[in-house]
Amino acid sequence: MRVLMVEDEKYMAEAVAQVLKKNNYSADLEHNGEDGLNCGLSGIYDVIILDIMLPKMDGISVLKELRRNGIEAPVILLTARGETEDKVRGLDSGADDYLAKPFHTDELLARLRALGRRKTELIADGILKYGNIELNPHTLMLCCGSKEIKLTLKESQLLELLIKRNSMIISKEAIIEKLWGYDADAEDNHVEIHVSFLRKKLSQLESGVSIRTIRGAGYILNTANERE
The missing domain is CATH 3.40.50.2300 (Response regulator)
Incomplete structure (x- = not known):
């Protein structure tokens, strides 16, 4: 937040x-x-x-x-x-x-x-839920069933943003403004690196939730059902 x-x-x-x-x-x-x-x-x-x-x-x-x-x-x-x-x-x-x-x-x-x-209705007792994952933004813990993994602060903030705007494509520019501030020196590759790290952790949890790249537009969350 x-x-x-x-x-x-x-x-x-x-x-x-x-x-x-x-x-x-x-x-x-x-x-x-x-x-x-x-x-x-x-x-x-x-x-x-x-x-x-x-x-x-x-x-x-x-x-x-x-x-x-x-x-x-x-x-x-x-x-x-x-x-x-x-x-x-x-x-x-x-x-x-x-x-x-x-x-x-x-x-x-x-x-x-x-x-x-x-x-937002996505939050219950401070926990953000999407698909079969749960994110606690205050402890930085990401859970899927009985599995859990610790995120970095930026990874947690990125996933929080994607969950809260789960029906929207979020541009790299919007992510930079939200996570680093509108006058920050962060560039597109900062976003790409954090997206890559977050994808790996979602994969480690075998969550079924993925971050989809929309070429030229940005990123959006998907579940396994939405990809079928």
């Missing part, structure tokens, strides 16, 4: 980002509303954590612009403790949840897991 955190308290934001990364989330940080909005409009984030009090553009205005431009990623608003009016305005403007500062990181992680479960 790729998370954008827009928070002007840099020390706190960096501390939260480290916790997210230790729990196998990809975390990008921005420290003002304008930059946060620009990043959010890229559409590459699964969840956006958005402080209300931001320089250049406040969080509620950022949220309204995101929703106005069709960005449906769940948004967790960070509010000052006791500011009921901010919470109400945020929820009315399209926020999915809120946390009052200061907050415990365990509570933030629980909120992220809850939003992930709410976002």
